[in-house]
Amino acid sequence: xxxxxxxxxxxxxxxxxxxxxxxxxxxxxxxxxxxxxxxxxxxxxxxxxxxxxxxxxxxxxxxxxxxxxxxxxxxxxxxxxxxxxxxxxxxxxxxxxxxxxxxxxxxxxxxxxxxxxxxxxxxxxxxxxxxxxxxxxxxxxxxxxxxxxxxxxxxxxxxxxxxxxxxxxxxxxxxxxxxxxxxxxxxxxxxxxxxxxxxxxxxxxxxxxxxxxxxxxxxxxxxxxxxxxxxxxxxxxxxxxxxxxxxxxxxxxxxxxxxxxxxxxxxxxxxxxxxxxxxxxxxxxxx
Amino acid sequence: xxxxxxxxxxxxxxxxxxxxxxxxxxxxxxxxxxxxxxxxxxxxxxxxxxxxxxxxxxxxxxxxxxxxxxxxxxxxxxxxxxxxxxxxxxxxxxxxxxxxxxxxxxxxxxxxxxxxxxxxxxxxx
Numbered sequence: 154x155x156x157x158x159x160x161x162x163x164x165x166x167x168x169x170x171x172x173x174x175x176x177x178x179x180x181x182x183x184x185x186x187x188x189x190x191x192x193x194x195x196x197x198x199x200x201x202x203x204x205x206x207x208x209x210x211x212x213x214x215x216x217x218x219x220x221x222x223x224x225x226x227x228x229x230x231x232x233x234x235x236x237x238x239x240x241x242x243x244x245x246x247x248x249x250x251x252x253x254x255x256x257x258x259x260x261x262x263x264x265x266x267x268x269x270x271x272x273x274x275x276x277x278x279x280x281x282x283x284x285x286x287x288x289x290x291x292x293x294x295x296x297x298x299x300x301x302x303x304x305x306x307x308x309x310x311x312x313x314x315x316x317x318x319x320x321x322x323x324x325x326x327x328x329x330x331x332x333x334x335x336x337x338x339x340x341x342x343x344x345x346x347x348x349x350x351x352x353x354x355x356x357x358x359x360x361x362x363x364x365x366x367x368x369x370x371x372x373x374x375x376x377x378x379x380x381x382x383x384x385x386x387x388x389x390x391x392x393x394x395x396x397x398x399x400x401x402x403x404x405x406x407x408x409x410x411x412x413x414x415x416x417x418x419x420x421x422x423x424x425x426x427x428x429x430x431x432x433x434x435x436x437x438x439x440x
Numbered sequence: 441x442x443x444x445x446x447x448x449x450x451x452x453x454x455x456x457x458x459x460x461x462x463x464x465x466x467x468x469x470x471x472x473x474x475x476x477x478x479x480x481x482x483x484x485x486x487x488x489x490x491x492x493x494x495x496x497x498x499x500x501x502x503x504x505x506x507x508x509x510x511x512x513x514x515x516x517x518x519x520x521x522x523x524x525x526x527x528x529x530x531x532x533x534x535x536x537x538x539x540x541x542x543x544x545x546x547x548x549x550x551x552x553x554x555x556x557x558x559x560x561x562x563x564x565x
Binding site: 348349376 | 528
């Protein structure tokens with residue numbers, strides 16, 4: 154006969170042959186990959202599952218009765234008391250990322266969830282902690298950040314395409330960080346190559362918002378202050394439309410729809426002309 | 441107080457003024473006075489303001505430059521600002537000190553070229 158158990162959601166467990174609801178739940182805790190342990194409100198360990206043994210390296214026999222502070226690295230003396238204070242107030246601590254020290258001395262990264270344990274009358278009698286080993290996760294996060302930084306470095310190249318002309322192709326969107334880096338790179342290259350013209354190509358920019366447009370204008374202004382001429386190239390109809398809608402006036406800026414057209418302007422500024430070898434052989438006079 | 445010297449030299453019918461690294465307000469004001477005095481004495485066709493040593497540009501300096509440039513124009517000359525450092529250019533842009541209407545050149549050499557052989561395309565807007 155199925156009777157409603159005091160533990161919520163365990164009515165169905167009554168039906169399982171040979172296993173009481175308590176034992177069933179206990180085995181769930183034991184089988185978990187996460188460290189699950191209970192402690193008193195003073196931080197003394199009451200229970201220690203197999204996951205905890207694996208993650209921390211201490212056996213249950215070694216840990217039960219000992220203070221949880223043995224796991225805490227020496228540079229965080231106030232962490233456990235702070236957590237227990239919150240638990241005593243009935244609060245839960247969720248996804249708290251921190252470090253702990255294993256039995257072999259290795260420092261590991263963990264995400265902790267700590268909740269109050271209440272008795273039948275609702276009184277808080279202890280704290281239950283679930284700790285997930287996030288060392289791998291953290292490594293991946295850091296690798297991802299590294300990769301993002303690499304992309305940032307690689308995707309803002311400034312190339313000298315001729316003596317006196319540099320080309321800076323924008324790829325993708327321009328956030329503030331990229332814009333700053335881009336500007337610095339461009340200006341340094343202009344000085345380094347003693348260039349008179351900088352072609353800023355936005356063919357590779359899919360969408361342009363107010364902020365990106367602002368960064369572009371700033372870049373063009375800085376180039377001018379330095380003493381070179383900036384030409385905006387690759388302005389496609391979609392971008393021209395957006396800029397017009399944003400009310401941005403590019404009247405002060407020389408623009409061209411393609412990089413090739415921009416190059417033509419650059420050569421003109423430098424008083425250069427490209428002629429075929431035939432023309433040269435025929436002895437064509439240069440202007 | 442560091443000894444801040446503005447160097448003022450007449451080169452090829454042009455006034456070449458070199459600013460020290462960190463000009464204080466007094467030095468900046470002196471710049472304008474000295475330029476105007478030299479304009480009167482030599483009647484050059486232009487002024488090249490070399491700021492390649494300048495590391496910081498504040499609004500007072502920027503304003504004085506723009507003013508001086510206007511005065512030079514009124515006296516029949518042309519001003520070119522030469523050698524602005526990238527970091528200064530970025531800061532100036534972000535602070536909105538764009539010194540509209542002034543000519544700029546990467547180096548003093550280029551600035552002198554600009555003044556002696558003005559190319560219509562070279563007009564920086």
